Amino acid sequence: MKTEKKGPSGRPRGFDTGEALERAMLVFWEHGYEGASLGRLTSAMGISATSMYAAFGNKEQLFRKALERYTEGPSAYLDQALEEPTARDVAAAILSGAIRTTTTPSRPQGCMGIQGALAAGESAQPARELLVGWRNDGYMRIRERFERAMDEGDLSAASDPVLLARFVTTLAHGIAVQAASGVCRDELEAMAEVALRGWPLV
Incomplete structure (x- = not known):
């Protein structure tokens, strides 16, 4: 599992949002909306909850983006x-x-x-x-x-x-x-x- 790398200041470095969203899509796909817990999502995406919220919004917003990716993929x-x-x-x-x-x-x-x-x-x-x-x-x-x-x-x-x-x-x-x-x-x-x-x- 990839972990989110930290810079010298302790802040998270950039990550591949496309890859993270792909992984979130697979979690939602396999486990459904409720079965995709925050811990399961962030673990699969290789990022912290803070970074997930900053990049994708809350769980519902992440699900919307994951569904868009599923539709286009x-x-x-x-x-x-x-x-x-x-x-x-x-x-x-x-x-x-x-x-x-x-x-x-x-x-x-x-x-x-x-x-x-x-x-x-x-x-x-x-x-x-x-x-x-x-x-x-x-x-x-x-x-x-x-x-x-x-x-x-x-x-x-x-x-x-x-x-x-x-x-x-x-x-x-x-x-x-x-x-x-x-x-x-x-x-x-x-x-x-x-x-x-x-x-x-x-």
């Missing part, structure tokens, strides 16, 4: 998936990205945005609300992409982009829960393949 597959040429390709890429992200051996299993504060006390209410907004934003972006697919004729007029977006979102969230429970990548990939048979389903 491990969860960036959504941005890429929405650029796929057809609605079915979008759905397949989202499920593939969810499986890849939630089952990578070198990282915590599951999804930080799904499990981060699902079961937590009153003190975690801000984090829970933040994650609800995060999940809803993902759903709305998928819905808007499917609505565009209808406008472009990729989805028929009989399709329902609202239900399709909810279906794909729910499936991706379920993949995260299953991955956190130890279901292997091969099984999740087989399940996703079955789920997309007969697309667009609705």
Whole structure:
């Protein structure tokens, strides 16, 4: 574990904020908001509590920054998936990205945005609300992409982009829960393949 180095005056020297935030993200990802104690966070980040507050704010603010990093990093597959040429390709890429992200051996299993504060006390209410907004934003972006697919004729007029977006979102969230429970990548990939048979389903 890295320790925070001190200068001649006893004040902490500079540290790599990007690396520290990456480590905080992994702690939140693995342990959730409440499970990520201050001691666990600062130990993983290799800095003192004083330096953490100075650089990132309180725990809630650190969690927000960690979620942003997760969105731009491990969860960036959504941005890429929405650029796929057809609605079915979008759905397949989202499920593939969810499986890849939630089952990578070198990282915590599951999804930080799904499990981060699902079961937590009153003190975690801000984090829970933040994650609800995060999940809803993902759903709305998928819905808007499917609505565009209808406008472009990729989805028929009989399709329902609202239900399709909810279906794909729910499936991706379920993949995260299953991955956190130890279901292997091969099984999740087989399940996703079955789920997309007969697309667009609705």
